[in-house]
Amino acid sequence: MDKLAPSLIPLDAVDPAMVEQLLDRAFGPGRKARTAYKVRGDAPYLPALSFGMVDEDRMLVATIQAWPVALTDAQGRAFPLIMVGPVAVLPEKQGDGFGTALMLAQAQALGEIGKEVEPLPQVLIGDAPYYNRFGFSADYTGGWTLPGPWEAERLLLRCANPAILPREGTLGPWKL
Numbered sequence: 001m002d003k004l005a006p007s008l009i010p011l012d013a014v015d016p017a018m019v020e021q022l023l024d025r026a027f028g029p030g031r032k033a034r035t036a037y038k039v040r041g042d043a044p045y046l047p048a049l050s051f052g053m054v055d056e057d058r059m060l061v062a063t064i065q066a067w068p069v070a071l072t073d074a075q076g077r078a079f080p081l082i083m084v085g086p087v088a089v090l091p092e093k094q095g096d097g098f099g100t101a102l103m104l105a106q107a108q109a110l111g112e113i114g115k116e117v118e119p120l121p122q123v124l125i126g127d128a129p130y131y132n133r134f135g136f137s138a139d140y141t142g143g144w145t146l147p148g149p150w151e152a153e154r155l156l157l158r159c160a161n162p163a164i165l166p167r168e169g170t171l172g173p174w175k176l
Helices: 016-027 035-040 098-113 128-134
Strands: 007-010 051-054 060-072 078-089 122-125 143-145 155-158 168-173
Touching: 007 098, 016 060, 016 078, 035 060, 035 078, 035 122, 035 168, 051 098, 060 098, 060 122, 078 098, 098 128, 128 155
Parallel strands: 078 122, 143 168
Antiparallel strands: 007 051, 051 060, 060 078, 060 168, 122 155
8 A cells, every 4th residue: 555645634533542542652641630631621622723643654643632721810801712732743753743734734724713803812831942933932921820730931822912811810721
């Protein structure tokens, strides 16, 4: 059988057990204790912004997910955001460009969704040197708190106009 080029696929087209196996390999067995899981709560991921990558052998090698979250200010007002992540790549495939391809695909999907208006601000917990090139920065998140431990320099925001968000607040699950 001929090998095909790596492909982007909707994450909801992937067996959830395969996604869980990939996440376990990429982040280890204790991944569900991470603060990002507490921020997301039990909301389902956003299918329009969540993707998988399959390699030339059609094996799932990487995923990206997006989640509805909120920044709640001191007055109890919730500001909706999209939490990006996890961006997961199999250890043996890291450095092959899959993470970059997923970040660009998600940014393009956000652009398509937000043609009429600016897309919702996006937040993630990750390595600034890697995510800065995609427009994420810790410049505005210093007054935010999370429901678990985090390193301030790893709480990153991408937003065309961060002044729409409170300088202080608690990041957590989106609650209707």
